[in-house]
Amino acid sequence: MKHLNILVVVATVAYAFLDKYLGIVVEPYVYISFLLFAAINGTLLRYGYVEMAKVFGLVLFNVMIFIVATSEPFSTGMYLQYVTAGSVALALYGYEQWKGALLFVLLSLILNVIVFTSEVSFIPWRAVESDQANVFFVINTLIAAVVSVYAFMFYSKINYESELALKANENIIRNQNAELLKANEELDRFVYSASHDLRSPLATLTGLINLSKLEKDDAEKLKYLDLMKERIRAMDSFISEIIDYSRNSRVEVKKEDVNAKMFLESIADDLRYYAGKESIEIHWEIPEDLVIVTDLSRLKIIFSNLISNAIKYHDPAKKISWIKLKTESDIQEIKIIVEDNGIGINKELKDSIFDMFYRAHEHSTGSGLGLYIVKETLAKLNGKIVVESSEGEGSRFLVTLPATLK
Ligand code: ADP
DSSP states (O other): OOOOOHHHHHHHHHHHHHHHHHHHHOOOHHHHHHHHHHHHHHHHHHHTTTHHHHHHHHHHHHHHHHHHHTSSOGGGGGGOOOOOOOHHHHHHTTTTTHHHOOOHHHHHHHHHHHHHHOOOOOOOOOOOOOOHHHHHHHHHHHHHHHHHHHHHHHHHHHHHHHHHHHHHHHHHHHHHEEEEEEEEHHHHHHHHHHHHHHHHHHHHHHHHHHHHHHHHHHHHHHHHHHHHHHHHHHHHHHHHHHHHHHHHHHSOOOEEEHHHHHHHHHHHHHTTTTTTTTGGEEEOOOTTTEEEEEHHHHHHHHHHHHHHHHHHHHOTTSEEEEEEEEEEEEEEEOOOOEEEOOOOOOOHHHHHHTTOOOOTTTTSOOOHHHHHHHHHHHHTTTTTEEEEETTTHHHHHHHEEESBBB
């Protein structure tokens, strides 16, 4: 519509100059009314009355062409502006509003027929000589052709763009579908393995209860009770891992200031009664004042798992077992390293330890869920984890976190 207005203004000014140059007399109000038309239409558009501007613009454009075309010889080709009006109507209403488009095309057609069949005339005759008429015929043909091509290209462009948008949407949907399939597979695997891991200690407990019923010796009975207690502890830690996992995907990420040293000390302190901890030295290489802005409860899940693994997989064959907790930081990132001289991990299995329910040692006592939860939790904190390990020598887990969680 805006472009139609510009066209009307440019054409009116061009006609006014040409008429003057060729000595053709036209009442000034004819030019003024075309300019006024463009001004009113422009104002309607500016204030958002688009539908009104469309109706007003098309009705008046058709009527004004009618008035002009009936006041000059056919040879100027003014009637060709009905092609312009028709193209504009088709472009403005398009397929979605095809009734509006057809109505205005019909209006142009009817007025065009009347131009040729009736003798009516509303303004003084514009006396154009036949050689001058050729000039106007060329101009009118050009305007009609340019507008028709423009309208066609305009629609082709919209079509092309919507096709591109459809393709982009298709890709998004395909990716989302792949993610959903993956999540579904993981869920299936999770339910299967979790139910298995929950049932097996129950079977052990039932066996131990049966055995202790048959046992006469009190000392042996106490041994069975200890074994039962251990199975219950393992089951409890497995259930709390599942709770951590569900909490990570459910609870919103919070941001708080965390002093790295104090935080890691509190984790090590929580693990003081963890089996095997008493024989392990912890070496600290963390500045007192290092602060990370992140989610504390998620950070706890990550480092409880890493430090308890470092304890769990220490190497009893070594004289001194140690865990080193170290940080490296710059303005953007903080690296927290948990290193141990434990049993290490086989090179070929190393990349799988972050998978769900994956255990890299035959005698692993855990569920194999811990490092999977670490990876998922880190994803929520925009962090990442890599592991370097050498069997028999030890492992080094390097966690990278943004210094300030966005
Ligand atoms: P789990 O509950 O079995 O400990 P994790 O997901 O925490 O499960 O770890 C997966 C596997 O990776 C473990 O079973 C163990 O074989 C190996 N692993 C993890 N941490 C260490 C470590 N610090 N040293 C040696 N092996 C480790």
